[in-house]
Amino acid sequence: MTGNKAVAYKGPGKVELIDIDYPSFELKDGPGVNPANVGRSVRHGAILKTVATNICGSDQHMVRGRTTAPADLVLGHEITGEVVEVGPDVEFIKVGDLCSVPFNIACGRCKNCKEGKTGICLNVNPDRPGSAYGYVDMGGWVGGQANYVLVPYADWNLLKFPDKDQAMEKILDLAMLSDIFPTGYHGAVSAGVGVGSTVYIAGAGPVGLAAATSAHLLGAAVVIVGDLNEDRLAQARKFGCETVDLTKGDPAGQIEQILGVPEVDCGVDAVGFEARGHGKDASHEAPATVLNSLMEITAAGGALGIPGLYVTGDPGGVDEAAKKGSLSLNLGTGWAKSLSFTTGQCPVMRYNRKLMMAILHDKVHIAENVNAKAISLEDAPKGYAEFDAGAATKYVLNPNGYLS
Secondary structure (H helix, E strand, C coil): CCCCEEEEEEECCEEEEEECCCCCCECCCCCCCCHHHCCCECCCCEEEEEEEEECCHHHHHHHCCCCCCCCCEECCCEEEEEEEEECCCCCCCCCCCEEEECCECCCCCCHHHHCCCHHHCCCCCCCCCCCECCCCCCCCCCCCCECEEEECCHHHHCEECCCHHHHHHCHHHHHHHHCHHHHHHHHHHHCCCCCCCEEEEECCCHHHHHHHHHHHHCCCCEEEEEECCHHHHHHHHCCCCEEEEHHHCCHHHHHHHHHCCCCEEEEEECCCCCCECCHHHCCCECCCHHHHHHHHHEEEEEEEEECCCCCCCCCCCCCHHHHCCCCCCCHHHHHHCCCEEEECCCCHHHCHHHHHHHHHCCCCCHHHHCCEEEEEHHHHHHHHHHHHCCCCCEEEEECCCCCC
């Protein structure tokens, strides 16, 4: 039997490389697996040898102990891989295909999937709509920060790259298709970004930088990125963004210095529930800060795209309400300004094929913009630690030596 090593959450602040079983075409019991999914047949699945699997800010929330994730949960929902086995019900995907794996697991059969809402598939997670690899309360599908991973409903979920050699030349860019590039793009699209727009993006982590890249791709006139981390702001400036240093206070004044007015057309929250205050409050967690700030600085009639993660259970929440995902929102401001809100998982399959084509034909260089860096699977704990410390880097794990 082929060996399989994986990155597992061991407790707050700790990840380790462990040995796990090689995937089979049946969902087995294990950490985080919903009992109703144990024994589930995956004849429609494919087993991939992992080419690239990224560390995500959503993984970092779990590793910090800010979710109810159990110990030994195998991490990783940003996966690119080569097909090495297919189940008996797979018709179109073949052994040897090089594919991107959307982080949302979707059946392709339910009402939501048929409407393109693959982030809230009704059939893959007994707990709630929506599922993902290696994530708490998402059904228990094993994560992809490993040598090998099982992908269910392979014909539906996998995005095959049309030419393997061409894909390998751009593999760091294509590795972003599993999550952060479509997620950032979804944030920009749902915020209404278009030709001539002015856009404010809260957060200069990888998703925020992907949203900024997407805003440029969509034709925005001015893209402004706000953060507390100067290294990440410097990364945003490298590809033409204006920046706002939130250690100096609320963004409105700095936006006015850039645009002449303290408002933007479109706002994107790429931070989520671990938001901090601005200015003198920057050292304190204040989970509603970004949403309330965006409502203040987005012009009347505008929209907010909210790809930043919010949870229903946060053991480290600043108060009892935050521990249950209840935030003190100034919803009256949003109502008075007729603002629109779009939240939730990005439906990756809505965007990934078009974004793949943009990458393959040199319309965008997302890996450069998010400062992607390949590291070994063994170096994953170091990558998690550096990312948690604020490194302006998108860490891409290289479990099987495909990446130079």
